[in-house]
Amino acid sequence: MESPTVALPVIVRGIDENGQRIASQTFEELVQRAAGDTDSLVLETFGQHNVGGRLWKGGRPITVRVRGPVGQRLGCMGRPGTTIISEGPASDDVGYLNIGADIIILGDATNGVCNAMAQGRVMVRGSIGSRGLTMTKWNPAFERPELWVLGSTGDTFAEFNCGGIGVVCGVDPKNPENVLGYRPCVGMVGGWIFYRGKTDGSYSRSDVRETDLDDEKWQWLKERLPEFLQRIGRDDLIVQLTNREEWRLLISLTPQEKALSNTGSMPMAEFRKKIWEPALGGDPLRDLAPGLDRSPIGLIVTGDLRRKRPYWANRENAAPCTFYCPMHIPTVDRLRLIREGKMDEAYRLTLEYTPLPGSVCGAICPNLCMDQCSRQLVDRSIDVALLGRAVRDFPPPETKPPIGKRVAIVGGGPAGMTAAWHLAKAGIEAHIFEREDHLGGKLAQVIPWDRLPRATWEAEISRFLAMPNIHVHFGVSITRESFQQLKDEYEYVIVAVGAHETRRIPFPGSERVIPALDFLKSVKSPSPMPVGKRVVVIGAGNVGCDVACEAYRHGAESVILLDIQKPLAFGKEKAAAEAMGAVFRWPVTTREVTEDGVVLADGEIIPADTVFISIGDIPALDFLPETVETVRGWIRTDEVGRTTDAKIFAVGDVERPGLATNAMGAGMQSAEFIASTLKGIPWKPFAKKVIDRKTLTMEHYCPLPSKGTTPEAEAERCLSCGSCRDCHLCETICPTGAISRRELEIGGYEYVSDDEKCIACGFCADTCPCGIWTMRPLA
């Protein structure tokens, strides 16, 4: 049997026979050639670079001993099975791109040891320069690369180490104060470093953490140390280096660990508690704003943190019907009572305000209350005349017991009657002194019966006369003397004689002209005035229209109404006159009236058999004392109807021309003021503001094709402006269930919003059909 061949090492020299250094390229060729024949090379290098790598021997191990000056990148691209032993120190980048060779340096190595090494081991008997173990890799399919250093490392050790293991034993270090150099482990993402000895602690704390060795790591180190020491020829140190207490570990942080420590080592809350607040001695605003709560809150808040708060303003604002009625009859309340089935209460309420609901509201009044009715925004206004007529036969309201005071009222027209009505209700004796033999003033004397149904009128006059505390004295013409007597005998005198003198214009032939008032009075009397076939009415207001209609009824064939401006006539009166054929002419000025007719300023003659004038009436005030001032024929009054004589009030057309409802409003206001004064209680005028229509939500109502024909139907149509209709919509829409309905002990109910549930979204205000819920600022 042949004994195995003992292969002698093949020696490759780095100097040629002429003593010249062989170029690295040539030397590499020599080495490659030599390696093909042997498992053991001895390289006598002379500074050649990239030695010892690229020995692709089909897996057969090879040992390379390197003697002499070693060039850079010893063991570059070294392969598993290759063992490279440098018998002395080595230059830069030992083990560069090594993928498996064992490289043993029996001296120091300079910079860049293990740079970009993926597998294999580098063992250094001395120390290494800077940037050792940088960009070192670890492919999980293979063993981790290892760098063993007996001494110490230079600066910037293990930068970007990506899995390699470093062992730095700290034996005879270059700098005993710092075996790992300045700022090791920057950018290190994998692997770990065992070290022994002092450091300056400058390792990158954002990349690695320092720790004691756990049992597994210690086991690993203890098992491998003897081989390292044996291979570098320092077995003598084994005892010295196996003191576990002397070893420390730098291990890369995981990405998760890094994320946790991303913005520094201290959580902000901890900083506030430990540094910020102690340095400030507490809240830095404690002197400027003691007790100021600045703690964080969310975006959706309740209670006092809201900036707005809903407020249930039930009946705090007037509905347009109530506001625009000169008497402020609360129609909205009437309709509510009707909806609640309290018909009697609704009617009683009406009579608390007006003695003539059927005659005025129900017949002759243009119903100012309905001009602004909100229901018009849905379909049509409420038919308030229907409500007025419904009260025709209802008994008078209750009166207060007499208080022993008397007030005289001169004139029994709508103003005087209303004043008397309210005085009587308050328990004050009201004495009406009427020139004629009947009540009602112009309503009775002038308004045609087809516009003011006689049955209604008479029923309401009867109800008026049935009212306790009212005394009517007919056929009394008041003179200056008798007026003074009234003033002396009564607490107050209310002048309500109206305006019964026709205004005239002194053009030639004005004596031919018949005052409208005289004509209208006559046609309601048993002996109506005769009327010619061709009629001209000077003054085309509503009275003029009444004249035109009556003239047609009494024989006229044509009626022409003249005015110097656009006619003021409106509504039912105008429509009636036009329907009967009346013609309006304007602007025209009358120059004179002759027997042929009316001569206009431009000379045109309008033929006329009868000429009426209706340009307004003025009061006859001869009976008034000097103490009562007048302005251009009308009595000067203050906001409660007081004249310049404090005992004398004036209401109705004596103050200023107006509608019956205006006169009644004035009568009511003066009466209430007098009643309050006589009873010594403060007078409260009507002070509610009209509701802002924008606060109503009409979309809850569906338009109907026509107005209702019964009070109940109209009550259903009412929008109930400013007055809760108990519809529960707010309760329903409230997204947080804050709103609830609550019965009151005193009767009735209210809706309330729970501050602790309400988020102030404003839905209640946006939803409320009646404009009750409003959002108010919350400071």
Next chain:
Amino acid sequence: MVPIQSVPSSPSSLTPGDLPWIIQHREDRCTLCGRCTAVCPVQAIHLAYRRQRIPNLGIGSGNLGNSYRTFTGIRQRTEPANRCIGCGMCAMVCPNEAICPVPNPGDARVRFHMNQGGDAWKRGGRRNDTSSLLDRIIFTRISMLTDPALDAGRHEFMLNTVLGRILPPEEFLKRHASGEWIPPTREIFPFIIGSMSFGALSPNMWLGLLQGVAYLNEVLKIPVVMATGEGGCPPWILKSPFLKYIILQIASGYFGWDEIIRAIPDMQCDPAAIEIKYGQGAKPGDGGLLMWFKVSKLIARLRGVPEGVDLPSPPVHQTLYSIEESVMKMIQTMSMAWGFRVPVYPKISGSTSAKAVLNNLVRNPYAGGLLIDGVDGGTGAAYNVSMDAMGHPIASNIRECYLDLCAQGKQNEIPLFAAGGIGKNGNVAQNGMALVMLGASGVHIGKYIMQAAAGCLGNERNRCNVCNIGLCPKGITSQNPKLYRRLDPDQVAQRVVDIFLSIRTEMKKIMAPLGRSQSLPIGMSDAIGIDNKDAADRLNIRYIC
């Protein structure tokens, strides 16, 4: 039927399509939770009920007539005072993504009606101009195997700058040897939180910023400083160790200075610097006004004024008539207040007259620098026209001042600071470093901080921008605790920390390729270029294309 209803119209009657922001509401997603209307800062939206007529028109059906359907939706108001400002808080609180404001792509005619009651329109926030010259300056000098290759992540960088007068070396040594006064300097981070007053900002915002600054200094050792703006400083802050991170501002309103002077004997440290405000980039030549509703009890106490009054800072200092007098009076007074230990510098609006101011400062031994605030600066409140159309862009202004210093050989002696539009589109580090390379020693940032640290909703497209009316929906510029308590100071502080760490990283990313790590590249204009020949010529930098 539908009611016959006359619809009134006034000159200012508007439809939703006339508004700058249009509320898009999806009824099919809305759960009617009420959050959007609860949170809307200007009551621009409300729950609306709508009624739809559905006619039954079937001939011969015997059933002609109308029926009605009522439906709900969130609708916007069209009055100018209640116009949607686009802040998007409604979308933020909506649980169902049912609502959001979208910018009107068409003709937002409301701008013709903003000046009501004879008052020209005022607003807060930004200039509404998205363009940015600074965004176009790029760093063209990259070390490719030439200069030492630096690694932003690995190498250590000296990123700080110097605030205060720097003496020439020989002068310094002479004075040092003879024990003469040496002008005070501070080493600070070159990105400074610009002047925003305690008053313009809410307490939670202002204190949150300072807390973040304190953290950066105390924990991370990054010497960031912030300027107070004109509104004083809470006394307990003045007496705290954090004062050294604060630049105190004095301006024409002199608000809060009684508390500052009162606190001087109790101060543990000196402030970082004193800034004398002569002008502001957002409203050059115009004064400030803290509206009465922002003058809360707290603000009144801090500023030393009555509660609930308007606080005007006049456009000019009432008793200054010349640069010389100004320097004499204000710089000397402020320097003396702290025994000449604190740098004092003026802040002016970007202007063609900036060089004249600078040249005067160069001759003044007490002047510690010059801050120029360019046209893109933000503000709590300004007249529309002042904000949009007054001022001077910062880039050429700072550049000509720096080149002027170079011509005099003084460029290393008196630091220039730049402000106005830095980071307006989010590129804060790039904008700031571009200005540094044009010659600034540092930059002041305000709007970027508001947006990044506190989530300010404003943008350059007129979103929100209602800093002036006390209704800031994020609680940044409101003095109403119900609003500013929405802002958690800890979170603001944390964001401040995040921001400066990011800026620091980006600075390194810019500096490393330039091969620059040991000093800030002030005036290193060979490293930048711009793709506009005129701008390149004006700035004396490289034209690139």
